[in-house]
Amino acid sequence: MTILAIDTSCDDTCIAIVEAKNSSFKILSNIISSQIKVHKKWGGVVPTLAKREHQKNLPIILKEALIKTKNPKGDEFHSSSPFADARVIDLIAVTVGPGLEPCLWVGVNFAKKLAQDLKLPIVPVNHIEAHVLANWLNKKPKTSFPAICLVVSGGHTQLILMRDIGEYKILGETRDDAAGECLDKVARILGLSYPGGPIISKLATRYKIQEIRYEIQLPRPMIHQKNYDFSFSGLKTAVLYNFKSQSPKTRKSILQHNSGLTLSEIEASKKYIQEMCFETQQAMIDVLVKKTIKAAKGFRVKTIILGGGVAANEELRKQFKEKIQKEIPNAKYLIPDPKYCTDNGVMIGVAAYFHRKEATEKLNKIKAEANLRI
Numbered sequence: 001m002t003i004l005a006i007d008t009s010c011d012d013t014c015i016a017i018v019e020a021k022n023s024s025f026k027i028l029s030n031i032i033s034s035q036i037k038v039h040k041k042w043g044g045v046v047p048t049l050a051k052r053e054h055q056k057n058l059p060i061i062l063k064e065a066l067i068k069t070k071n072p073k074g075d076e077f078h079s080s081s082p083f084a085d086a087r088v089i090d091l092i093a094v095t096v097g098p099g100l101e102p103c104l105w106v107g108v109n110f111a112k113k114l115a116q117d118l119k120l121p122i123v124p125v126n127h128i129e130a131h132v133l134a135n136w137l138n139k140k141p142k143t144s145f146p147a148i149c150l151v152v153s154g155g156h157t158q159l160i161l162m163r164d165i166g167e168y169k170i171l172g173e174t175r176d177d178a179a180g181e182c183l184d185k186v187a188r189i190l191g192l193s194y195p196g197g198p199i200i201s202k203l204a205t206r207y208k209i210q211e212i213r214y215e216i217q218l219p220r221p222m223i224h225q226k227n228y229d230f231s232f233s234g235l236k237t238a239v240l241y242n243f244k245s246q247s248p249k250t251r252k253s254i255l256q257h258n259s260g261l262t263l264s265e266i267e268a269s270k271k272y273i274q275e276m277c278f279e280t281q282q283a284m285i286d287v288l289v290k291k292t293i294k295a296a297k298g299f300r301v302k303t304i305i306l307g308g309g310v311a312a313n314e315e316l317r318k319q320f321k322e323k324i325q326k327e328i329p330n331a332k333y334l335i336p337d338p339k340y341c342t343d344n345g346v347m348i349g350v351a352a353y354f355h356r357k358e359a360t361e362k363l364n365k366i367k368a369e370a371n372l373r374i
Contacts, residue, residue, distance in 0.1 A: 297328065
């Protein structure tokens, strides 16, 4: 079965073509058009701009995906229309939610038109479930149920009890800012580039290598509460208050690219930024690991699964592995390759394969649901 999968849930335009057989997957093409440059100056995703970019990008990357599938070595495509080769597709999959509604509708309408032209059924896909099922790209992972899934990204932070594929129960989720959203806001406070997660991780690593004992102390929101919910807006606020408590020269060096300052003042500001990045990242990791391990023990799960863009963070991956080996050594630990943690069409194709029986040719039933629950 060959699946053409589309994802426009946020600011990445994604199309992948996946060949699936007996729960094994071969990636024929995986095209992602990033919009970081479009949203960078705003410090976050602007839905109307994202919608416009999706409308522009989808036809382009569909053609690219079909060409790459036809010629995996990158040979020149000689057919007058690569869309003619879309006949190799058996099924279309599209993210219907959760996500930004204007963005979701672009993908849904594009998938409907394609399905109509090619006379193919559509499988509606839940974006959160797709992040979980990205782990099934690992050639039939040795998974035992029940499992605890932590999906952590720019828009979502959820702890999910998984009894089998398609059987989920949300145990806890963020009450305000998601983890990735918090990192973006912290980066903005510190004058760093968007998106915040990668640059904060990079600077935190530099600080850790120096083996300096940090002085900044940030809160670990809700870490000791008995529930499985999260809250990261307080962490962002703590960073803001700490930043405002710094001297005017330090704040100036951070936000104005060190202009007109002495070398010692510049070095002090660099140390502050690296230290703040380290402590922010560690505070978030402490909360995510503590809550997940607590849920894993409470529900006596056999597997711990991570997914979502923030799960690409190397320090988070490392500390999760160490904690699981120490406290639940018999539990399996699944996490996707970093390139499949962020939004992509491949994970949408994988999810569609497991829900292929839900494929429908009644296109009027396919609708975007911004607040879709798993």
